[in-house]
Amino acid sequence: MVTIILRRKVFEIRPGMTLLSSLSKLGILPESVLATRNGDMLTEDEILVDGETITLIEVISGG
Amino acid sequence: MKCRTCGSKAVINMRQHKLALCKPHFLEWLPAQTERFIKKYEMFTRYEKVLVAVSGGKDSLSLWNILIKLGYQADGIYISLGIGEEGGYSDLSRQLCEDFSLDRNQQLHIVDVKKEFGETIPQFAQRTRRGKNKACSVCGLTKRHVMNQVAQKFGYDVLVTGHNLDDEAAVLFGNTLHWAGEFMLRQAPVLPATPGLTRKGKPLCRFYEKEMAAYAILSDIDYIYEECPYSIGSTSIYYKHQMNLLEHDNPGEKSHFYLRFLRAKDNGLFAPPEIIKQDLHECSNCGQPTSGKDVCSFCRMLEQGNEHLERSQVN
Numbered sequence: 607m608v609t610i611i612l613r614r615k616v617f618e619i620r621p622g623m624t625l626l627s628s629l630s631k632l633g634i635l636p637e638s639v640l641a642t643r644n645g646d647m648l649t650e651d652e653i654l655v656d657g658e659t660i661t662l663i664e665v666i667s668g669g
Numbered sequence: 670m671k672c673r674t675c676g677s678k679a680v681i682n683m684r685q686h687k688l689a690l691c692k693p694h695f696l697e698w699l700p701a702q703t704e705r706f707i708k709k710y711e712m713f714t715r716y717e718k719v720l721v722a723v724s725g726g727k728d729s730l731s732l733w734n735i736l737i738k739l740g741y742q743a744d745g746i747y748i749s750l751g752i753g754e755e756g757g758y759s760d761l762s763r764q765l766c767e768d769f770s771l772d773r774n775q776q777l778h779i780v781d782v783k784k785e786f787g788e789t790i791p792q793f794a795q796r797t798r799r800g801k802n803k804a805c806s807v808c809g810l811t812k813r814h815v816m817n818q819v820a821q822k823f824g825y826d827v828l829v830t831g832h833n834l835d836d837e838a839a840v841l842f843g844n845t846l847h848w849a850g851e852f853m854l855r856q857a858p859v860l861p862a863t864p865g866l867t868r869k870g871k872p873l874c875r876f877y878e879k880e881m882a883a884y885a886i887l888s889d890i891d892y893i894y895e896e897c898p899y900s901i902g903s904t905s906i907y908y909k910h911q912m913n914l915l916e917h918d919n920p921g922e923k924s925h926f927y928l929r930f931l932r933a934k935d936n937g938l939f940a941p942p943e944i945i946k947q948d949l950h951e952c953s954n955c956g957q958p959t960s961g962k963d964v965c966s967f968c969r970m971l972e973q974g975n976e977h978l979e980r981s982q983v984n
Contacts (some may be wrong), residue, residue: 638914640882647680647883649670649689665882666835667726667910668805668900 608654611625612662614638626650638666671868681883684920690885699884700735701736703872712870717826719743722816725762725893728831732873737773741828744776748815750808751782751789752897753809761823762893778823779873780815804899814967816956820867832871832940835878838923839908841930854939857931867950869951877923
């Protein structure tokens with residue numbers, strides 16, 4: 607499985623999908639987050655592989 | 670996905686520009702575009718003194734970083750609002766701004782609201798009519814007052830803020846929903862100086878918030894990721910989310926909304942500013958320009974706070 611972390615939330619998703627499809631499955635707008643793997647930023651066409659952890663960084667702030 | 674410039678692995682894909690870039694080319698592209706917008710909107714030149722309002726967030730620290738790299742004379746101003754416990758939101762954001770300025774050997778003006786005016790923003794919000802359930806209104810008023818005060822006192826030619834396109838589009842969205850024409854007239858990438866008011870500029874107003882977050886991360890800028898506790902559930906975040914829903918289905922929608930508004934304004938769709946020009950005069954207390962009868966909104970808010978304090982002491 608692929609682990610996706612967004613702040614304190616942790617999601618598990620099946621591998622083999624693109625980042626875009628994975629976000630869509632989780633109901634997360636790609637416009638509102640940046641995805642990183644081991645600190646490196648990913649584009650939305652990246653295929654997520656079994657066992658990896660993707661950290662999402664929220665980009666929207668108020669004020 | 671490959672970088673359009675060099676063909677190596679891209680780290681960001683900007684669908685609205687149909688442009689994917691690798692890290693080095695994105696870090697070249699964004700400052701170059703910033704420079705282009707500064708010139709296009711005639712915000713300031715390299716001969717002028719720039720004051721950058723920094724909050725510790727990704728946008729303002731990135732803006733300061735870009736201006737320094739581009740060779741502008743840019744100092745910072747940080748306003749300590751007193752939000753959160755000791756070591757909490759305000760203390761952390763202040764520390765990040767101080768570290769940033771020390772690392773880059775740049776001057777940072779720090780104004781502590783409690784030391785300067787007797788109370789923190791949450792205390793003002795609790796005690797004044799303006800602040801009832803609206804800490805953001807008190808905060809905005811205080812920041813505008815202090816930023817202009819410091820810019821005038823130290824002779825800066827222009828005050829710049831890190832507002833990005835999502836910020837601008839969300840404000841425009843709200844103003845359009847409420848047909849707040851007067852506010853729409855004042856929304857622009859640059860507001861010229863008037864007697865007592867320093868020129869204001871928004872060099873990041875054409876960049877999406879996601880691009881600014883990417884710039885901060887790729888530039889290793891240490892910014893405050895935690896949200897201001899008062900902005901949670903705010904209308905501005907709700908509007909940004911709505912704009913992103915439109916953007917998701919139609920890449921470029923946010924950008925078109927904002928840019929076509931600017932063009933419509935230039936083409937005279939709205940009343941020319943001189944028709945609604947307000948009669949500004951000096952506040953009898955602080956001397957800053959105001960359209961109010963005697964004292965400005967900020968001084969009125971301070972008076973309300975003081976009246977409350979005096980009443981509490983008598984009781």
